[in-house]
Amino acid sequence: MSRIQTIETKDVAKTVKTGGCGECQTSCQSACKTSCGVANQQCESQK
Amino acid sequence: MVHQYKLNGYNIVLDTASGSVHTVDDVAYDIIEMYEKEEPAAIVSAMLQKYKHLPDVTEDEVLACIDDITALKEAGRLFSVDAYEKLACDYKNNSKVVKALCLHVAHTCNLNCSYCFASQGKYHGERALMSFEVGRQAFDFLIQNSGTRRNLEVDFFGGEPMMNIEVVKQLVAYARSVEKQHNKNFRFTFTTNGMLLDDDVIEFLNKEMSNVVLSLDGRKEVNDRFRRDYAGRGSYDTIVPNFKRLVASRGGKNYYVRGTFTHHNVDFTNDLFHMADLGFTELSMEPVVCPPSDPCALTEEDLPILFEQYEILAKEMIKRKKEGRGFTFYHYMLDLKNGPCIYKRITGCGSGTEYMAVTPWGELYPCHQFVGDPKFSLGNVFDGILHPEVQDGFRSCNAYARPECKECWARLYCSSGCAANAYHATGSINGIYRYGCELFKKRIECAVMMQVAEATEK
Numbered sequence: 210m211s212r213i214q215t216i217e218t219k220d221v222a223k224t225v226k227t228g229g230c231g232e233c234q235t236s237c238q239s240a241c242k243t244s245c246g247v248a249n250q251q252c253e254s255q256k
Numbered sequence: 257m258v259h260q261y262k263l264n265g266y267n268i269v270l271d272t273a274s275g276s277v278h279t280v281d282d283v284a285y286d287i288i289e290m291y292e293k294e295e296p297a298a299i300v301s302a303m304l305q306k307y308k309h310l311p312d313v314t315e316d317e318v319l320a321c322i323d324d325i326t327a328l329k330e331a332g333r334l335f336s337v338d339a340y341e342k343l344a345c346d347y348k349n350n351s352k353v354v355k356a357l358c359l360h361v362a363h364t365c366n367l368n369c370s371y372c373f374a375s376q377g378k379y380h381g382e383r384a385l386m387s388f389e390v391g392r393q394a395f396d397f398l399i400q401n402s403g404t405r406r407n408l409e410v411d412f413f414g415g416e417p418m419m420n421i422e423v424v425k426q427l428v429a430y431a432r433s434v435e436k437q438h439n440k441n442f443r444f445t446f447t448t449n450g451m452l453l454d455d456d457v458i459e460f461l462n463k464e465m466s467n468v469v470l471s472l473d474g475r476k477e478v479n480d481r482f483r484r485d486y487a488g489r490g491s492y493d494t495i496v497p498n499f500k501r502l503v504a505s506r507g508g509k510n511y512y513v514r515g516t517f518t519h520h521n522v523d524f525t526n527d528l529f530h531m532a533d534l535g536f537t538e539l540s541m542e543p544v545v546c547p548p549s550d551p552c553a554l555t556e557e558d559l560p561i562l563f564e565q566y567e568i569l570a571k572e573m574i575k576r577k578k579e580g581r582g583f584t585f586y587h588y589m590l591d592l593k594n595g596p597c598i599y600k601r602i603t604g605c606g607s608g609t610e611y612m613a614v615t616p617w618g619e620l621y622p623c624h625q626f627v628g629d630p631k632f633s634l635g636n637v638f639d640g641i642l643h644p645e646v647q648d649g650f651r652s653c654n655a656y657a658r659p660e661c662k663e664c665w666a667r668l669y670c671s672s673g674c675a676a677n678a679y680h681a682t683g684s685i686n687g688i689y690r691y692g693c694e695l696f697k698k699r700i701e702c703a704v705m706m707q708v709a710e711a712t713e714k
Contacts, residue, residue: 212284212321213269215333216711218592221275221601221668222332225340228597229347232407234443235356235611237623237674241586242447242469243373243516243545244677244692245605248669248700249589250596253407 219252230254258335259665260289263705264571266712270704272665273338277592278328279708283313287321292335296322341662344602344654348609354401356409356606357394358613358624359427361386362419367449367491369482371518371552373545377415379628384616385420390637391427394614397637399438411445413613413624418452428464445469449483450495450502458502467510470499474515474527474541481520482552496534503536512586514540518552522561525569532576532583540586543695545625545677554691563698570702574709588703601655601668607675608634608650622650625676649685650675660688669700 232253236245257272267285269278280288283303290299300318307313328334363384365377377383395410402408410431412424424446431442443466450470453461461468472495473479480490503511513536517524524541531539543562546553554562569585576582605611608622615627618637626632635642653675655667673692681689 212281213324213328214279214712215328216277216279216592216708218275218277219595220332221598222273222336224597224599225343229599231351231353231355231405231599231610233596233600234407235409236605237358237607237611241514241540241542242624243542243674244696245670245672245674246587246696246699247596247600247605247671249587249591249703250600251591252594252596252600 228252257338257665258288260285261701263567263701264709266705266708268701268704268708269334270665271334271336272668273336273340274332274334275592275595275668276328276333276336277704277708278334279712283307283310283318284321284325287318288325288334291322291325340598340602341656343598344656345652347599348603348651348654351610352401353403353405354398354610354612355405355407356411356611357398358411358413358611359386359391359394360414360613360615360624360627361391361412361417361424361427362415363616364419365414365416365449366419366451366485367416367483368486369484371482371516371544371546371550373625374415374627379615381628386423386614386616388423388426388430390614390616390618391423392430393618393637395427395431395434397640399434399440401640402440406439407441407443409443409445411447413447416449416451417446418448418457421452421457425460432464443467447471449491450498451485451491453495453498453502455501458498458505461502462506462509465509467512468502468506469540470495470502470511470513472496472499472513472515472531473517474521474524475530478521478527479515482516482518500535510538512538512540514542514586516542516544518544518546519554519558520552522554522558523565524562525565525572528569528583528585529572532581537583538586539583543692545680547680559691559694562695566695566698566702570706574706587699588706590700590703590707592704592707598668601671604653604655604671605674607653608647622646623676625674626679653685657686658688664693664697666693666697666700670696 236247259270267280300315303318368376435442445467446465447469476492479492483491513531528539613621613624613627620634621627655672661667661672675685677689677692678687679685
C-alpha cells in the first residue's frame with residue numbers, strides 16, 4: 210500500500226457495541242459555549 | 257461517504273462512517289476520487305494519461321492501487337456505510353438522564369462588553385444573583401435526574417460568577433458533602449472575566465474546579481475594544497496578571513484562555529499567538545455570535561480570510577510544537593485513537609436533554625444561549641420539566657436531524673452543530689447555520705491535517 214498510508218484511528222463502527230456509557234464531558238461545558246464540537250471530546254473509558 | 261482535501265502538502269482522505277483517515281499520494285488521490293464512479297479500465301486510462309510523465313504509473317500499478325482501495329472498502333475503512341441514524345434516535349429517546357447544568361449564579365457583570373450574547377450578563381432581563389437555596393435545589397435536581405451517571409458537571413456561569421462567589425463556595429461545599437452518598441463525582445467549571453480574582457479565590461478555584469475558562473480576547477487593543485468596565489476602561493491590564501497567577505498555581509489542571517473574535521479582528525491568530533507568548537498554553541477562540549446587523553458580525557467577505565487564518569494557526573502550532581513551545585487550541589484537539597464513541601458523535605451536545613441551564617430564579621432552559629427566551633422555558637428546578645414538548649424538540653436534534661447534515665462529511669465531528677446557532681440564524685433549532693458549518697469544517701480539516709503530520713513524521 211505504498212500510495213496509501215492509513216493513520217491509526219479508533220474504528221467508530223466498532224463502538225456501536227462498546228460505547229454509549231454517557232460518562233464523558235458535555236461538549237459545551239469545556240470551553241466553547243457558542244458552538245458544538247464532539248470530536249474533540251475525550252472518551253471517558255479510555256482515560 | 258469519503259471527503260478528500262489537500263492541505264499543507266498532504267493529500268488527506270477521510271472516511272466519514274468509520275472515522276478512518278488516510279494520507280495518499282497524488283495518484284491514489286485521483287483514483288479514490290474516481291473509484292465509485294468509473295470502471296477500473298477507465299481509471300487506468302485516465303491515470304496513464306494524466307501521469308504519463310511518471311514512469312512508475314503503469315497499468316499494473318494503477319490496478320494494484322485499485323485493489324488496495326477495494327481491500328480498504330471491504331475492511332470498512334473506505335466508502336463505509338453510515339448505518340447509525342436509527343441508533344441516534346433510539347439512544348436519545350431512551351436516555352432520560354440529566355448529567356450537566358450550567359448554573360447562572362449571576363445575571364450581572366462588572367464588565368460592559370457590547371458584543372456579549374448575554375447582554376452584559378442580564379440575558380435581556382433583570383439583574384439577579386442566584387441564592388444558595390435555588391442553587392442547592394439545582395444540585396438536588398441534577399442528582400435526582402442523573403440516574404446511574406457518576407460524572408456530573410456543573411458550570412458556574414454568568415454574567416460574571418465572581419459577583420456571587422460566596423454562593424459558589426457554599427454550593428461547592430454542599431455538592432462535596434452529598435456526592436459520595438449518591439455515588440456521584442462532581443466536576444466543576446468556572447467561567448470568569450478575571451476582574452475580581454484574588455489569591456483566596458484563585459486557591460479555591462484551583463482546588464475545586466476541574467476546569468476554569470478565562471476570558472481574554474488576545475492583544476491589548478483587541479481585548480479592550482469590547483471588554484471594558486462601565487467607566488469605559490479596558491480590562492486587559494487587570495486580567496492578564498490575574499490569569500497568569502491563576503495558571504501558575506493551577507498544578508496542571510485544565511484551563512482555557514478563551515477569546516471571541518469579531519469582524520474587527522479577523523486576523524485572530526495574532527491574538528492566539530499573543531496569548532501563547534504570554535505563557536498560556538491552553539487556548540480557545542470562538543467566532544462572535546451576534547445578529548448580522550451588528551457591526552462586529554462576521555461577513556461573507558471575512559470567510560476566506562478566516563479559512564486562511566485557521567491554516568496559519570495549524571501550521572504555526574506544528575512549528576511551535578517542534579520548537580518545544582507548543583500550545584493547545586480547543587478546536588484542534590483531536591484524538592483519533594481515543595476519541596468519542598459513535599453515540600457521542602451522533603447525539604449532539606445534549607442541550608435540553610442531558611444538559612440544561614439554570615437561571616438565578618431556578619428556571620430551566622435547554623442551554624445558556626436560550627436563557628431569557630420564554631418559548632424555550634423547560635420548567636424549573638423545583639417542579640422539574642413542565643414543558644416536555646419543548647424538550648422533545650431538542651431530543652430530536654442529532655447528526656441526522658437536518659437533511660443537509662446527512663450529506664455532509666463532517667456530521668460525526670460536529671454531531672449536527674449547535675441548536676442555538678441554528679435557531680438564531682434560521683428561526684429553527686433544526687435549521688442550518690451555514691457560516692458556522694463552513695468554519696467548523698475548515699477547523700476539522702486543519703485538525704486532521706495536524707494529526708496526519710504528526711503520525712507521518714514518526
